Amino acid sequence: MRTPDSITAEAILPLVGGPANVVSVAHCMTRLRLGLRDRSLVQEAALRALPAVLGVVADDATYQIVLGPGTVARVTPEFEALLTAAPAGAAERQAAGAPGLLATAPAGPPADSTAERLAARGAELQADRRRRNSTPVRIMLRRIADIFVPLIPALIGCGVVAGLNGLLVNLGWLPGITPALTAIASGFMALIPVFVGYNTAKEFGGTPVLGGAVAAIVVYAGVAKVTVSGTALSPGQGGVLGALTAALLGTYVEKWIRGRVPDALDVLVTPTLTVLITGLVTLYGLMYAAGELATAIGTAANWLLDHTGALAGLVLGGLFLPLVMLGLHQALIPIHTTLIEQQGYTILLPILAMAGAGQVGAALAVYVRLRHDTSLRTTIRSALPAGLLGVGEPLIYGVSLPLGRPFVTACAGGAAGGAFVGFFSMLGDKVGSTAIGPSGWALFPLLNGSRGPVLAAAVYAGGLLTGYVVGFAATYFYGLAGLSVARARVEP
Numbered sequence: 001m002r003t004p005d006s007i008t009a010e011a012i013l014p015l016v017g018g019p020a021n022v023v024s025v026a027h028c029m030t031r032l033r034l035g036l037r038d039r040s041l042v043q044e045a046a047l048r049a050l051p052a053v054l055g056v057v058a059d060d061a062t063y064q065i066v067l068g069p070g071t072v073a074r075v076t077p078e079f080e081a082l083l084t085a086a087p088a089g090a091a092e093r094q095a096a097g098a099p100g101l102l103a104t105a106p107a108g109p110p111a112d113s114t115a116e117r118l119a120a121r122g123a124e125l126q127a128d129r130r131r132r133n134s135t136p137v138r139i140m141l142r143r144i145a146d147i148f149v150p151l152i153p154a155l156i157g158c159g160v161v162a163g164l165n166g167l168l169v170n171l172g173w174l175p176g177i178t179p180a181l182t183a184i185a186s187g188f189m190a191l192i193p194v195f196v197g198y199n200t201a202k203e204f205g206g207t208p209v210l211g212g213a214v215a216a217i218v219v220y221a222g223v224a225k226v227t228v229s230g231t232a233l234s235p236g237q238g239g240v241l242g243a244l245t246a247a248l249l250g251t252y253v254e255k256w257i258r259g260r261v262p263d264a265l266d267v268l269v270t271p272t273l274t275v276l277i278t279g280l281v282t283l284y285g286l287m288y289a290a291g292e293l294a295t296a297i298g299t300a301a302n303w304l305l306d307h308t309g310a311l312a313g314l315v316l317g318g319l320f321l322p323l324v325m326l327g328l329h330q331a332l333i334p335i336h337t338t339l340i341e342q343q344g345y346t347i348l349l350p351i352l353a354m355a356g357a358g359q360v361g362a363a364l365a366v367y368v369r370l371r372h373d374t375s376l377r378t379t380i381r382s383a384l385p386a387g388l389l390g391v392g393e394p395l396i397y398g399v400s401l402p403l404g405r406p407f408v409t410a411c412a413g414g415a416a417g418g419a420f421v422g423f424f425s426m427l428g429d430k431v432g433s434t435a436i437g438p439s440g441w442a443l444f445p446l447l448n449g450s451r452g453p454v455l456a457a458a459v460y461a462g463g464l465l466t467g468y469v470v471g472f473a474a475t476y477f478y479g480l481a482g483l484s485v486a487r488a489r490v491e492p
Helices: 004-015 044-049 071-085 090-095 114-133 136-171 178-203 208-219 221-225 239-258 263-326 328-343 354-369 374-388 393-403 405-426 440-446 453-479
Strands: 022-027 031-036 055-058 063-066 431-433 447-449
Touching: 004 044, 004 071, 022 071, 031 071, 044 055, 055 393, 136 178, 136 328, 136 440, 136 447, 136 453, 178 208, 178 239, 178 328, 208 239, 208 263, 239 263, 239 328, 263 328, 263 354, 263 393, 263 405, 328 431, 354 374, 354 393, 354 405, 354 440, 354 453, 374 393, 374 440, 393 405, 405 431, 405 453, 431 453, 440 447, 440 453, 447 453
Parallel strands: none
Antiparallel strands: 022 031, 031 063, 055 063, 431 447
């Protein structure tokens, strides 16, 4: 029986070049991530026109189709099933453009519509961003992000359970079940370094289970018996940063040994020496160094918001959209994870999420001002629900960035929302997220803070409202100056 998700998968496949053009399939919280042989076969305009597609983002490694939370998790297995079931020869015919088993998607908006022009402009900006992002540092940041992205569903699930458990504990309800909820919420976080090590080795070309093995040393209770410079180590010291560096070192050690050991001895010698050498370096160097770095990150974040909260929120909320454009936001993922390990929540994510609020406010102002532009208003209407849930790419690349000034005024809205949340942090009302991934309204179930989840949700809601209002006002009065309504009009 065909479902809406299978229909979406069937529509997407021919538009990305057919089965023969797809070499890998994965998904994160909102995006279907495809490895493609030849991107010139992608029919991007028709792909964007599909009702379920909220936008596309192409980086150096994958072609990403934004479907939104929930939808992407249902569409991905349907898409994979189509690849598995493709008859012999059908993949090659579809990749070559010949008629295949799957229907071609309907055409997009008229070529002369504002939405089409803005989509083309957005695609140009994305291509320019990809060229600028192809530097060694940014490529490394993307690879680090790829280590943590697969962990986000577990972080969210455990984060929601942790938030619910915290609420029950504060209210004094169900004392018989809260210990069980604590175990459920904390089990993954206690072992997250193992998963980070596994993914690190996988990402950098090592044996994943060896990466997990050396990272497991970080959380093993027996490290408390190991003394370094007269001080006993603590289980978990260094956290995800220690696990990441240990697994990365292990990957290079494994490759170095494998290149020098006879094939007959490889299966015995390579894993043994990899675990032994990397384990010793981890115990007597990496755990201490990573622990000091993790402590410094937590101390710096708390000091920043305690003493300069409003200013820090202004800067962080205002600059987050440009950071996303430059690909530098990926450097924050290990920092978020470290803060969650230390404090139970990251105090940075709610502030950064205000950038999305400014974006929504800016889009609403464009919608109101350009009321005669049917195509652009249609684009905004379809993208706003995703924007409210923290999926900002459709609004960024379809509306604000191609228009220019609305992108700047969206940043102003984000800055105002960030300053609001940061100001309350200065008053002692810290707002944090128990997991990374969602933002916008989707972040509410994950909120916690120094004075409990209820007050944290209230402050966060105030920040969102501030971002919406300032983003709207700045765009309405200043962001569209010089942009003629007649220029964007597509109907008489």
